[in-house]
Amino acid sequence: MDDENVDRSEGYGERLLGLLLDRVRQMPPQLIAPLVAEEVGRMGGRDVSILLQDYAQETLVPLPGRGLVVGQPEPVADSPAWRSFLRGEVVEVPQHPSGVRMYLPLLDGSDQVGVMSLTLDTVHDDDRRLLRRLGGLVADMIVTKNAYTDQFFRARRREPMSVSAEIQWGLLPPLSMTVPQVAVAGILEPAYRVAGDSFDYALNDTILHVAVIDAMGHGLDAATMAAVAIGAYRHARRVFVSLAEKYGFMDDAISRQFGPDHFVTAQLMHLNITTGRMELVNAGHPAPLLIQEGRVVGQLESATTLPVGFGGKAPRVSEYNLRPGDRVLCFSDGIIEEHVSGGTTFGEERLIHCIDRLGRRPSDGLRADLRRLSHTLKRERGGHTSDDATLFMIEWRGGAADHLAVVD
Template sequence: MPANPPSGPDADRSGLSRPDPPSRAESAGERLLGSLIDRAHVLPPRLVAPLVAQELAAVGGRDIAIWLQDFDQKTLLPLEGEGLQDNEPVAIDGSPPGRAFATDSTVELVQPDGSVRLHLPMLDGSDRVGVLSFTLSEVDDDDRRLARRLAGLVADMLITKGKYTDAFFNGRRGREMSLTAQIQWQLLPPLSMVTPRVTLAGILEPAYDVGGDSFDYALNEHALQLCIIDAMGHGLDAATMATVAVAAYRHARRAGIGLVDLYAEMDAAIATQFPGRFATAQMGELDTVSGELTWVNAGHPAPLLLRGRRVVRELTGPTTRPVGFGGGTPRVQSVQLEPGDRVLFFTDGVVEERLPGGLQFGEDRLHDLVARAGADQLNVVETVRQLSHALMAGRGGMTSDDATLLLVEWSGPSGDEELRADAAASVRDVDAADR
């Protein structure tokens, strides 16, 4: 990128303050990222897009676009703002921005005039936010490194500023969303998490009208704790019950209690607030060092164990009554995973949907679609997205019940140590460069 320092606009006209004067010790990349960081703290949400466009333009970027993923994860929607291109929505499958989104990698396209169009995934940690696109006259490795870091910073700005504006939530909506769906989307954790030892991804369908399904998880020290919930009924009543179930799960999990007592707390909360009603659930814990997975199945279909990207067995075993029924002491099950194993948790709406001929979709069809998705050797996050869309297509594009998928992959115990070694090597490289 050209080394021209960014110059601030007229603050009275745009609302953007001028950046600090550039230091001669700073590179162009440091000035670009530093200017965004320095002004991001008090930046109102409406000025995020103009600030990003302004700073990119100052270093030679043009045709700047910010794409946000639609809630159904089929489409990228253009964010509107001063300095950004006017674009139509694009499909994730089959478009250059979509390819960057789906592969979590930069897509470069050489233009007829020799310039380079960059499409960069915007990741908040590992959670997909969208795509940043812009064109440069020429690109080298330093530009690529800076562009990746810039995309990550823009993702962080959109997430943090999105906590006190509706603009970015609305920017992700391709159509109207039901009240119950809004409740569930506000309740959910990030849809994906990637660490050296464990990866997780989840998705809800129908994205714009989901009611009683939800999931939650947390990585505490070496334990991945998770829960998937299907509240009885439909509509607002089901969404309210799911909210209470998730809150009870989080309350118990954060108290540090085990699966048996955790089940009891959820059971008591539902029984007290919704007499005569229930929610099916699975609560699990994966030891990310040993690979041992333990779980309680309170009325859900058995999880599927995937090895070599194929379903090798259903994790069947004793089940416990759904929460709210007073099921007594739950039965805790366990399985020892091997590195690379995946476990798919899902709600009954995935397999019990009726096809046009009246037959249930069924677990055999689910196993077949899982095998097809595995054959593509996709990462966990993209596997869940593709599998969810294949399931919806297999049901004729319609569903009469919520359908939720939660996929977990255990990579093995050594990942954290490798990450520490990489970090130490990076520090040594920086020290050597300084000398």
């Protein structure tokens, strides 16, 4: 088509979203809420609320701000807000005597930031399309501004947080990621006191890189060691290629910084998201569980490797071929070593039983399923977590994503 014949005129939706894009670069964080409320008002909406997930993943908490409706936190329940959040879907609820309450997932990439709710008198497909795009833009604004304000952190924090937990939350990548070929999700417990547990991941071209770690000890000592381990892992990931080299780099960093009496257990993985080929180094961690069609079918066993920091030999890398739909669950010993009634440990057998029982239910997606598993395990362990406990799950789907780069 001739450039002169291309329609470059500004439509209504572009003007609405464009105003946000034009102003957001210089906008102070506290002015996001008033601008969003004004934008929604321009399209006939009212009663705008922005709900963010708390750190324990137990409630959706309202973000305070001029122009926003600030209600009570929404606990975990089968509410429209939670359905929208967990499934990443728009939920519409008719209001009496008129109007429709809309719940829009705030998606930063594929990670759920929260939910925006508003009311319209009537809803048409054009409204739905514009609101979905507005929700994505609001999520990006919140994530971007979060880098230089404490406003969103304070809204999400529901109880005092230890210094070690502050360090760990500052290290974490987004809690979930979804692309057509693979999805990941992770949870740390206890959210406000975690110290030595952490995880990290990156998708570089066709390789998903994953590390799940557990630094010995408690409090600041453990958090400091975990920070060094994750920092060394990221540096090695960005310089080296093999899992064995990553292990060696982390091992050297921990031993040099903390001496021979300190260590970090770790699982390091490479997953080719095109072929499903997984490489695994297990350095003192419980073996990951392989889940197929909702049931645990076995462990991903690997050669014995010393924990990071002990100066072990170069590890032997184990290899597995995943099938589309397979899930791999990594967990730290805090999950299975928690003492329950009678003084016995929770154990891996009970963990597997919980996974299999929940696997009989229809899936709501990886992140929702992992969150449900985490909360179920916490109830089964008596509602408390005395040691750090991590769950990290990978779902390999296969296929391709090239179609997303094609403009129809």
